[in-house]
Amino acid sequence: MRKLVWLTDLHLVEQGRDWPHGIDPLARLRYCLDEIRALHSDAERLVISGDLIQIGNPGAYGILRSELDRMPMPYHLLTGNHDNRAALLASFPELSSAEGFIQGVEDLGDMRLLYLDTLAADGKHHGELCPIRMRWVREQIRSADERPLLIFLHHPPCDIGVPALDRLRLFNSEELGDLIRARNGATHLFCGHVHRNASGLWAGHPFATLKSLHVQFDLDVTGSGLTRSIEPPGYGIIFIGPNEIILNYRDIPAL
Numbered sequence: 001m002r003k004l005v006w007l008t009d010l011h012l013v014e015q016g017r018d019w020p021h022g023i024d025p026l027a028r029l030r031y032c033l034d035e036i037r038a039l040h041s042d043a044e045r046l047v048i049s050g051d052l053i054q055i056g057n058p059g060a061y062g063i064l065r066s067e068l069d070r071m072p073m074p075y076h077l078l079t080g081n082h083d084n085r086a087a088l089l090a091s092f093p094e095l096s097s098a099e100g101f102i103q104g105v106e107d108l109g110d111m112r113l114l115y116l117d118t119l120a121a122d123g124k125h126h127g128e129l130c131p132i133r134m135r136w137v138r139e140q141i142r143s144a145d146e147r148p149l150l151i152f153l154h155h156p157p158c159d160i161g162v163p164a165l166d167r168l169r170l171f172n173s174e175e176l177g178d179l180i181r182a183r184n185g186a187t188h189l190f191c192g193h194v195h196r197n198a199s200g201l202w203a204g205h206p207f208a209t210l211k212s213l214h215v216q217f218d219l220d221v222t223g224s225g226l227t228r229s230i231e232p233p234g235y236g237i238i239f240i241g242p243n244e245i246i247l248n249y250r251d252i253p254a255l
């Protein structure tokens, strides 16, 4: 089986800055990358689905670059609501795309990996796909034909049942849903942003969300504000076979 490794919501900070929630995000990232080097060095890609830095810490992209450049496999980065495209591109110029967004597509064997940029134009915390991005997404999904398609995006396109998180999901996801619903080939969405593991069906195909490597948010089904959870951090290992896509969730110690 082919193997991918998936991380999300690192929330790295610049040297000397306060740690969000009192948790050292770099210590957790280093633990995770060490484990991946030891156990999953055969993964074909390492994907990080956004919130690479804590908002207002653009210098942290340089820290991320030096950590990732020690990994044996190629990596791909997405934007989240805490990210800054210009600062991200300054450290990772290879992520630039003709459309001006941090979005990309890769064909790995007979499967297509699609990396979306759902950062809102107004810098707010919900997600969006403007008409320019939607046109590109439409072309990539249609030209995938019936090949397996794995779509990575920061903001989930649907609710997960936690009101404080659901109000910050991808807005106006109907067209994306129509494109996915029309597909015949295997399709799976992988989303960050909610700092929780959740999975289900949307637009006729499976989706999963993933724990942050940093703080977790609680399964608070009534509150209107974000509540921190005691759950440990984690990441994902994705196996792809001829007729299956399998996500394994892996916790790491809450350093």
Ligand SMILES: [Fe+2]
Binding pocket: 009, 051, 080, 082, 193, 194, 195, 212
């Ligand atoms: Fe986040």
